[in-house]
Amino acid sequence: MLQTNYIIENQAEVIEKLKIKNFDASAIIPQIEEKNNLRKKLQGELDANLAEANQIAKSIGLLFKEGKIEEANEKKARSGELKSLSKSLAEQKANTETELQELIISLPNIPHPTVKPGKGEEENEILSEHGTIPDLGPNKLPHWELTKKYDLIDFELGVKITGAGFPVYKGKGAKLQRALISFFLDQAVDSGYLEVLPPLMVNEDSAYGTGQLPDKEGQMYHMQADNLYMIPTAEVPVTNIYRNVILKAADFPVKNVAYSACFRREAGSYGKEVRGLNRLHQFDKVEIVQVQHPDKSYETLEEMKAHVIGLLEKLGLPYRELRLCGGDVSFTSALTFDYEVYSTGQDRWLEVSSVSNFESFQANRLKLRFKDENGKSQFAHTLNGSALALPRIMAALIENNQTENGIKVPEVLQRYTGFDIIN
RNA sequence: GGAGAGGUGGGUGAGUGGCUGAAACCGCAUGUUUGCUAAACAUGUGUACGGGGAACCGUACCGGGGGUUCGAAUCCCCCUCUCUCCGCCA
Numbered sequence: 001m002l003q004t005n006y007i008i009e010n011q012a013e014v015i016e017k018l019k020i021k022n023f024d025a026s027a028i029i030p031q032i033e034e035k036n037n038l039r040k041k042l043q044g045e046l047d048a049n050l051a052e053a054n055q056i057a058k059s060i061g062l063l064f065k066e067g068k069i070e071e072a073n074e075k076k077a078r079s080g081e082l083k084s085l086s087k088s089l090a091e092q093k094a095n096t097e098t099e100l101q102e103l104i105i106s107l108p109n110i111p112h113p114t115v116k117p118g119k120g121e122e123e124n125e126i127l128s129e130h131g132t133i134p135d136l137g138p139n140k141l142p143h144w145e146l147t148k149k150y151d152l153i154d155f156e157l158g159v160k161i162t163g164a165g166f167p168v169y170k171g172k173g174a175k176l177q178r179a180l181i182s183f184f185l186d187q188a189v190d191s192g193y194l195e196v197l198p199p200l201m202v203n204e205d206s207a208y209g210t211g212q213l214p215d216k217e218g219q220m221y222h223m224q225a226d227n228l229y230m231i232p233t234a235e236v237p238v239t240n241i242y243r244n245v246i247l248k249a250a251d252f253p254v255k256n257v258a259y260s261a262c263f264r265r266e267a268g269s270y271g272k273e274v275r276g277l278n279r280l281h282q283f284d285k286v287e288i289v290q291v292q293h294p295d296k297s298y299e300t301l302e303e304m305k306a307h308v309i310g311l312l313e314k315l316g317l318p319y320r321e322l323r324l325c326g327g328d329v330s331f332t333s334a335l336t337f338d339y340e341v342y343s344t345g346q347d348r349w350l351e352v353s354s355v356s357n358f359e360s361f362q363a364n365r366l367k368l369r370f371k372d373e374n375g376k377s378q379f380a381h382t383l384n385g386s387a388l389a390l391p392r393i394m395a396a397l398i399e400n401n402q403t404e405n406g407i408k409v410p411e412v413l414q415r416y417t418g419f420d421i422i423n
Numbered sequence: 424g425g426a427g428a429g430g431u432g433g434g435u436g437a438g439u440g441g442c443u444g445a446a447a448c449c450g451c452a453u454g455u456u457u458g459c460u461a462a463a464c465a466u467g468u469g470u471a472c473g474g475g476g477a478a479c480c481g482u483a484c485c486g487g488g489g490g491u492u493c494g495a496a497u498c499c500c501c502c503u504c505u506c507u508c509c510g511c512c513a
Contacts, residue, residue: 043473047482054482057494061441064493072493079493246470377470 001105001364003379008033017110020117020326028103035100042093046086053082105214109361111326112335118325124338125325130309131318133342134400142345143395144276146402147173150422155276165266165274165281172422176397176409177284179416180390181259184286184311188257188387191307193288196258198237201228206240209366211332221263230263234287235384239362242291246377247370253300254291257387259284277391278350284390290383291368294360297381301335301357304385308339308353311388314412317396318342320349334359341392345399350392355385398422 007014011029018025056079063072116125147153152173158166169177189195207213207229212220221230231237238258247254262285266274273279288307292300305321312319322338329336333356340349360379363369369377401408406423414420 040473043482047473050483051481053493057492058441060493064441076493083493 001361002107002110003360003364004032004036004100004104007104007107008036014107014110018108020111020115021108021329022117022119022327023108025107028106032100032103035096035103039093039096039100042089042096046089046093049082049086049089053079053086056082105365108331109334109358111329112357114323115329115335116323116325118327120325120327123325124322124328127321127323127337129318129320130313131316131342133318134344136344136400136402139404140345140399141402142276143343143399146345146398146407147276150407152176152398152422153277163281165279167277167280172417172419175417175419176413176422177390177394179413180393181284181286182416183413184387185257185259187311187314188286188288188307191255193255193257196238196241196256198231198234198241198258198260200231200237200261200263202231202236202240203228206236206243209240209243210236210362211365212236215331218267219265221265231260232264233262233285233386234258234260235289238287238289239366239382239384242368242380242382243366245366245368247291247368247380249293249370249372251370252291252293252296252380254289256289257286258289259286277395278346280391286387286390288385288387291363292381292383293370294378294381297357297359297383298335300381300383301337301355304355304383304387305337308355308385308387312339312341312352315393315397315410317393317400319352330356332356332358332361334361339388341396343392343396343399345395345402350396352388352392352396353386356383358382358384 002014007029011033015025015029056075060072060075060079063069063075116123118124141149144155147155150172151170154168154170155164157168158164161168185195201223204213204227207220212229212232216232220232223229237260238256241256242254261282263282264280266279266281269279277283288304290300290304309319309321319339319341322340324333324336324338336354336356338351339353339355340351342348343350359381362382363379366382368380368382370380372378397410398407401410406421409417409420409422411420
């Protein structure tokens with residue numbers, strides 16, 4: 001969430017910038033100022049009340065000690081008044097704070113100046129394209145045919161065991177999956193990331209901390225008996241490592257990489273979007289997360305982009321880089337770059353990574369701070385990116401590398417798979 | 424799942440109703456001394472909100488929430504987490 005003082009001091013600017021995200025804040029922001037003023041006023045009154053009550057209590061103590069029982073009893077009356085007054089003030093203050101909080105969390109993050117307006121996906125800017133799309137001739141197959149042909153992934157079996165969107169990887173398919181995970185983790189560790197293996201379920205506080213709650217509640221699987229949520233991405237548990245943490249400036253940059261299974265309900269998805277590996281309820285992903293000093297977070301964003309590009313290059317996949325437009329940048333992000341690989345069997349681009357700078361938007365919710373040079377605590381910046389999401393990489397790899405004799409395994413993966421062809 | 428014990432500041436740990444935002448020790452920071460390091464000594468060392476140009480002042484916070492009381496870290500209730508024993512178990 002945005003910082004209250006910033007919103008109030010820069011009202012016109014905030015309204016203007018949020019328009020790029022197609023968000024009209026013109027009605028909300030004056031309300032925020034109003035509620036905030038009310039909050040301050042109530043707190044002032046409450047504090048004065050409590051201060052008086054504290055003083056009275058102290059003097060009563062002294063009077064008792066001196067044996068002046070009557071005087072003490074007289075003072076108790078005033079104390080009682082103050083108490084009921086404080087109670088009502090405290091209630092009003094709590095209500096006001098809740099209302100203020102609701103208003104503030106309804107505002108999305110302010111987009112970076114380079115983010116262009118746009119309605120949605122179709123208006124994202126394609127910044128560059130790399131690699132060559134292989135010409136596979138007329139007999140090329142989409143990955144769902146290939147996985148069947150070579151018995152790599154059994155979608156129907158997953159349906160039997162769990163339901164649609166929970167595939168079963170088998171044999172060389174399972175091995176290739178594991179190879180990709182290891183490859184991605186090793187690459188990140190080589191780039192200075194600390195590997196973490198986080199819990200796959202999180203509590204309510206964590207889901208709130210990264211912004212899944214309250215807005216995206218329907219997107220997560222919820223374990224009602226224990227009030228836990230299956231993670232939609234490792235970002236949730238990993239970023240929550242830093243919830244309520246005050247770092248030292250010397251701790252920057254904090255770099256974590258995590259492999260995890262991810263669970264998404266994907267209510268409302270249908271058709272070719274969900275065919276095969278394109279969209280699953282459970283999938284694997286390697287996620288990179290950084291916490292950085294506000295002055296350096298955009299340098300870090302570049303570093304993370306370069307890391308993702310490095311992976312795509314090493315895998316030899318044709319890819320393109322997009323800067324998301326205002327309509328497609330997520331609620332919490334200031335600037336996001338997407339990476340798509342070309343899935344030759346389907347003749348379409350598939351998103352495999354999304355790299356974002358959240359600036360202090362997540363940190364504010366998380367209360368993730370650091371001590372600056374002056375000993376003041378301020379919010380850190382958080383960033384994350386997929387490096388990479390497995391299923392679509394798997395889809396593109398097996399489609400693009402299909403030959404008459406089988407599917408060729410990229411060289412960088414062979415030391416992990418132990419085989420160089422699937423046939 | 425059953426029984427018991429316990430959650431105090433960065434750490435250890437005192438504190439059973441007022442003088443406790445909290446002893447002491449450790450750590451950390453700054454300063455003095457010392458040729459350097461170390462040691463010793465001195466001072467300082469939580470977070471949030473509000474007020475003030477600032478020094479500073481007020482309020483809240485001793486796992487979380489509620490209650491008793493003029494007054495709660497301290498008493499009562501609920502929740503939660505940790506530890507020990509038993510049960511079950513990868």
